[in-house]
Each structure stands twice: as C-alpha cells, then as structure tokens.
Amino acid sequence: MNIRTAVEKDMPQLLDIYNYEAEHGFATFDFTPKTMEERMVWFREHNVGNHPLIVAEEDGKAVGYASLSAYRPKEAYKETVELSIYIDKEYRRRGIAGKLAAVILEIAREREDIHTVVSVITGGNEASMKLHEQLGFVHCGTIREVGIKFGKILDIENYQIIL
Numbered sequence: 001m002n003i004r005t006a007v008e009k010d011m012p013q014l015l016d017i018y019n020y021e022a023e024h025g026f027a028t029f030d031f032t033p034k035t036m037e038e039r040m041v042w043f044r045e046h047n048v049g050n051h052p053l054i055v056a057e058e059d060g061k062a063v064g065y066a067s068l069s070a071y072r073p074k075e076a077y078k079e080t081v082e083l084s085i086y087i088d089k090e091y092r093r094r095g096i097a098g099k100l101a102a103v104i105l106e107i108a109r110e111r112e113d114i115h116t117v118v119s120v121i122t123g124g125n126e127a128s129m130k131l132h133e134q135l136g137f138v139h140c141g142t143i144r145e146v147g148i149k150f151g152k153i154l155d156i157e158n159y160q161i162i163l
Contacts, residue, residue: 003055051067052107083101
C-alpha cells in the first residue's frame with residue numbers, strides 16, 4: 001500500500017467511496033450522493049494551507065482517504081481542523097484507516113498552523129472510536145440523538161487531539 005497526496009485523477013474513486021457511505025452507511029449524515037462537480041469543490045479546498053488530503057493506493061487505485069478540513073468557518077477556529085477518514089467497502093478491516101490516520105497526524109504535527117484536530121464519529125462506530133483513542137485522541141462528549149438516517153436515531157461522539 002502506498003500513501004500519498006491525493007490528485008485529481010483519484011476523484012472518481014474518492015467520489016464512489018463517499019457516495020457509498022451516503023447511500024448505505026452511517027459515516028456521513030448525507031443521504032444524497034454528491035456529484036463530481038460538488039466533490040471537486042471539496043477537492044480544491046484541500047492540499048491548500050492546513051487542509052491536507054491523502055489517499056491509500058492499492059492495486060493501482062485509491063482505496064481510502066483521509067482529510068483535514070476546516071472545523072468551523074469563524075476565524076478563531078483557523079488552527080483547528082476536522083479529520084475525516086473513508087475506506088472503500090472492499091478494503092476495510094485491513095488497517096488502512098489506521099495507517100492513513102497516522103500519516104495525516106504526522107503531517108499535522110509538522111505544521112505550525114494546526115493546533116487541534118477534531119473528529120466527529122457516529123455513535124456506535126466502536127472501531128473508529130478505538131482507533132482514535134489508540135492515536136491519542138480524547139473523548140470530549142456525546143451529542144445525543146442529533147441525526148436520523150435510515151430510520152435510526154444517531155448520536156455523535158466528539159474526539160480531539162491537541163498537537
């Protein structure tokens with residue numbers, strides 16, 4: 001497996017990975033698949049400033065990605081970023097998420113313009129919560145019953161690591 005900076009040619013695979021979760025999973029609270037045009041806006045917001053976007057490449061294609069994005073739009077939050085990790089359904093449970101998380105946190109630690117990394121995890125995602133705790137994230141609280149997807153009422157778990 002190769003972990004590298006995402007490039008535009010990765011976008012069809014990254015779009016498929018994200019849209020699978022929108023349509024079938026709980027990792028995103030989106031229901032509706034994104035268009036390539038919508039995701040290109042997202043892509044262009046990354047690998048700029050303190051918002052890296054990396055991919056795990058296997059078999060010649062991107063099979064997962066990790067990004068650090070703006071946490072909130074207000075200026076005081078500019079050194080706080082939100083971590084997102086998505087893995088292709090066919091490549092899960094192979095340690096890819098952990099490797100992506102470790103690399104993106106290493107990138108974050110090397111930057112002077114990142115102080116805090118936040119991760120918002122859907123309640124019940126024990127594997128993600130365990131991974132974050134192994135990486136040094138601290139649980140900061142639960143917001144209960146904040147989303148409803150596929151008829152299921154969902155909590156979110158908030159984690160952070162201060163670099």
